[in-house]
Amino acid sequence: MIEVINLTKRYGATVAVDNVSFDAKAGEVLGFLGPNGAGKTTTMRILTCYLSADGGTAKVDGYDVFEDSVEVRKRIGYLPESAPLYTDMGVIDYLKFIAQVRDIPKSQRSQRIKDVVDICGLEKMIQKDVGELSKGYRQRLGLAQSLIHDPPILVLDEPTSGLDPNQIIEIRNLIREIGKEKMVIFSTHILSEVSATCSRILIINDGEIVANGTPDELAGRARGEEVVHISIRGPREDIEAKLEELSLVSDFKRVKSDDDACAYQIVSQKGQNTAEELFHFVVQNHWSLTELRQEAISLEDVFLKLTGNESATQPTDV
Amino acid sequence: MNNIAAIFKKEFRSYFNSPIAYIFITFFLALSAWFFFRGFFLVGQAVMRGFFSWVPWIFLLFIPAVTMKLWAEEKKIGTVEILMTLPIKDYEVVIGKYLASFCLLGVTILLSLSIPITVAYLGEPDGGPILGGYIGLCLMGGAYLAIGMFASTITENQIVAFILGIVMCFGLLIIGEDIVLFNAPNWIVPIFSYLGLGAHFSSILRGVIDSRDLIYYFSVIGFFLYLSVLMITVQKWR
Ligand SMILES: Nc1ncnc2c1ncn2[C@@H]1O[C@H](COP(=O)(O)OP(=O)(O)OP(=O)(O)O)[C@@H](O)[C@H]1O
Ligand SMILES: [Mg+2]
Numbered sequence: 001m002i003e004v005i006n007l008t009k010r011y012g013a014t015v016a017v018d019n020v021s022f023d024a025k026a027g028e029v030l031g032f033l034g035p036n037g038a039g040k041t042t043t044m045r046i047l048t049c050y051l052s053a054d055g056g057t058a059k060v061d062g063y064d065v066f067e068d069s070v071e072v073r074k075r076i077g078y079l080p081e082s083a084p085l086y087t088d089m090g091v092i093d094y095l096k097f098i099a100q101v102r103d104i105p106k107s108q109r110s111q112r113i114k115d116v117v118d119i120c121g122l123e124k125m126i127q128k129d130v131g132e133l134s135k136g137y138r139q140r141l142g143l144a145q146s147l148i149h150d151p152p153i154l155v156l157d158e159p160t161s162g163l164d165p166n167q168i169i170e171i172r173n174l175i176r177e178i179g180k181e182k183m184v185i186f187s188t189h190i191l192s193e194v195s196a197t198c199s200r201i202l203i204i205n206d207g208e209i210v211a212n213g214t215p216d217e218l219a220g221r222a223r224g225e226e227v228v229h230i231s232i233r234g235p236r237e238d239i240e241a242k243l244e245e246l247s248l249v250s251d252f253k254r255v256k257s258d259d260d261a262c263a264y265q266i267v268s269q270k271g272q273n274t275a276e277e278l279f280h281f282v283v284q285n286h287w288s289l290t291e292l293r294q295e296a297i298s299l300e301d302v303f304l305k306l307t308g309n310e311s312a313t314q315p316t317d318v
Numbered sequence: 319m320n321n322i323a324a325i326f327k328k329e330f331r332s333y334f335n336s337p338i339a340y341i342f343i344t345f346f347l348a349l350s351a352w353f354f355f356r357g358f359f360l361v362g363q364a365v366m367r368g369f370f371s372w373v374p375w376i377f378l379l380f381i382p383a384v385t386m387k388l389w390a391e392e393k394k395i396g397t398v399e400i401l402m403t404l405p406i407k408d409y410e411v412v413i414g415k416y417l418a419s420f421c422l423l424g425v426t427i428l429l430s431l432s433i434p435i436t437v438a439y440l441g442e443p444d445g446g447p448i449l450g451g452y453i454g455l456c457l458m459g460g461a462y463l464a465i466g467m468f469a470s471t472i473t474e475n476q477i478v479a480f481i482l483g484i485v486m487c488f489g490l491l492i493i494g495e496d497i498v499l500f501n502a503p504n505w506i507v508p509i510f511s512y513l514g515l516g517a518h519f520s521s522i523l524r525g526v527i528d529s530r531d532l533i534y535y536f537s538v539i540g541f542f543l544y545l546s547v548l549m550i551t552v553q554k555w556r
Contacts, residue, residue: 048403052554073405080403084396088335089328100324101404145400 001026001153001183002047006056009042009207016042018207019056024200026152029179031198032187035307039207040187041081044155047185048078060153074103077151081158083142087131091122091141094130095148102149116144119174121167135162143171154178156186160193172197191300195219205307218302225250226270227295230278233261234287242285248277261290321406325414326421329388333422342384343426349376354433369433370451370523374491374516377462382483384422385466386476388415389550393474402550409547416467416543423459427452446525454522457535461515462487464542471549490538491515 002024009017017039024030032040045051047058049069057064063071086094095116099109117123120140125133133141139162146154159175160168175184175197188194194201195215203211203218211218232239236257243252248268256263268274275294282289333339354369392398401411434448469483470476492498494514499507511517515538518531 045399050399050403050554070405070407073403076403078400078403080396080399082396084399086328086332086397087395088332093328093331097324097328098404101321101406103320103405142400 001061002185003059004043004047004056005058007043007046007053007058008055009039009046009051009053015207017046017053020204020207020209021056022202022209022212024183024185026183027179027181028183028200029175029198030183030185031194031201032185032204033189033191033194033201033303034187034204038204038307040204041157042207043204044078044157044185044187045080048076048155049073050080074149075152077146077149077154079139079142079146079154079156079159082161083139085130085138085141085145087129089130091126091128091130091133094141095144098145099148104149112148112150116147119147120144121170136164136167139163140167152182154182154184154186156184158188159186160188160190168193191303203303203306210306211302226268226272226274228266228268228274228278229255229263229291229293229295230266230282231256231261231263231289231291232282232287233290234282234285236262238285239287242281246281248272248274263291265295321410322414322417325406325411326417329415329418330421333384333418338384338387339422342380342422343429346376346380346426347430347432350430350433354436367447367523370454371520373455374458374519377459378484378487378491381423381459381462382466382469382480382487384419385463385483386470386479388419388467389470389546390474390476390479394476402554408550409543412467412543412546412550416463416546419463419467420460423463424456427455427459444525447523450522450525450527453527454519457522457532458515458519461490461535461538461542464539464546465490468542468546468549471546471553487515494518 002022004023005021007017007020008015020039020043022030032043034040042051046053047060047065049065049072052066057066059065060072061075063075065072089097092113095113096109099112104112117126120143122137122140122144125137125141130138130141139159143156143159146156154175156175160171163171172193175186178184179197179199186197198215200214201211201218202209239262240254243249243264243266249266250269251267253265254262255265266274266278275292279289279292350369350373353372356368389398392401402408431452434452437448465486466479466483469486470479472482473479491514493510494512494517499511502510512534518534521528522531
């Protein structure tokens with residue numbers, strides 16, 4: 001349904017999107033993940049015909065985004081980043097305006113408006129002006145606007161930013177629901193959100209796609225390794241010297257040390273019973289073990305590894 | 319058509335949702351009344367010539383104020399991103415916006431008809447020049463609006479759009495005025511006097527509506543609307 005081949009977009013010397021190729025079918029929910037300035041918004045803007053590219057092609061439902069842009073736009077519902085809206089219009093007037101331009105037959109307009117108002121929880125706001133809405137409600141109105149013509153493809157740029165936790169969950173459910181039959185592309189900075197809603201993840205870094213796969217596949221990438229968290233009570237130099245020698249351990253990092261105990265993160269190859277071996281190792285050396293646990297390798301680790309920018313992630317929440 | 323109508327409705331309404339329409343209408347009416355009655359009391363004659371000859375200069379300040387927000391504001395707050403990803407052609411948006419600003423001008427001019435009504439009451443006016451004057455106002459205002467809208471497509475700053483609009487309208491107005499024509503090299507005089515916005519207006523004011531003047535104004539409007547479409551399209555290649 002969407003086919004992107006070698007898309008490139010430059011802003012002066014900056015390459016915002018660098019030779020990006022991917023495709024997506026109906027029934028898929030595609031999550032764009034990437035640090036700030038990665039090129040997520042730019043890619044979406046090209047797909048929605050807001051910007052043109054410097055190279056490559058993109059097709060939506062068989063229509064070229066540069067040649068048949070009006071046909072493409074008819075099939076897409078788009079929520080831009082931070083939901084820009086006309087602040088001097090009434091909420092209902094705004095939805096009527098969009099419904100008219102979206103060519104919804106007059107007889108169905110009020111029903112469609114009612115539907116999207118319902119879906120986005122805007123009932124209490126319909127009497128207000130857009131300028132009076134809080135950020136979260138503007139976001140919802142932006143979403144309502146993108147849903148009004150029941151598009152086969154939905155492109156949402158950070159749809160959950162600014163929403164309250166209840167609404168975030170509702171929007172995620174909505175995305176999953178819509179994604180069953182249609183196609184949704186959305187971007188986010190919340191990592192748990194993609195694993196919760198996406199059927200496929202694209203991780204973008206510096207304008208390039210660095211990973212493309214299901215959440216399980218991506219988490220599996222890092223699964224060649226295993227991370228064990230261990231706390232040992234004993235002489236620090238001794239422990240570290242012995243850990244160096246241990247062939248099982250491919251890497252370790254001290255995360256905490258006090259008079260009581262030292263805590264380490266130990267990385268080893270998978271399938272070696274690392275935890276068990278470490279237990280014996282501690283006993284043999286007559287130290288005492290205060291904590292031992294296997295750490296789950298998360299999407300977060302994959303993200304950090306692929307984008308190589310530790311400060312890029314925000315704490316995962318909800 | 320449907321799309322143009324939708325854009326038109328949104329823009330026209332937005333004029334009346336903000337103070338700009340009211341300020342425009344009030345000031346225009348007040349100024350025109352002042353120019354008219356000043357002439358009336360000084361000359362003691364109920365004629366509208368004074369009023370009409372001032373209009374190009376009044377418009378110079380007012381019309382760019384009406385058009386400055388048309389694109390600059392959309393770009394500033396980002397609504398242009400939703401607007402231009404709706405299934406509308408660029409020219410439909412340009413025409414819809416233009417018509418909205420033109421209708422605001424139309425409403426204002428209609429309201430200012432109170433002056434010729436007063437003239438008719440006070441004396442026996444010559445109908446031709448007055449009718450011509452009003453048609454001239456619409457054409458001249460229409461040209462200014464197209465220029466002002468084009469200025470607004472260039473920038474996302476409304477103040478810059480306003481000033482650019484004034485400068486461009488002023489440029490096109492002044493080249494047809496005597497001050498410039500006297501000092502210009504001979505070969506350029508006919509070109510300038512043809513291109514000048516005001517010269518065509520004064521011939522319409524005499525009550526003769528020549529097709530050449532109509533063609534001139536329609537070309538200016540068409541040309542700047544076309545430039546606006548071009549500018550909007552080009553901006554996708556930023
Ligand atoms: N209008 C513009 N002019 C110049 N450079 C731009 C423009 N828009 C984006 N860029 C640059 O393009 C690159 C990609 O930006 P983009 O907005 O696509 O990132 P993003 O992945 O959406 O980031 P974020 O997570 O912060 O929203 C950045 O380096 C940015 O500085
Ligand atoms: Mg972005």
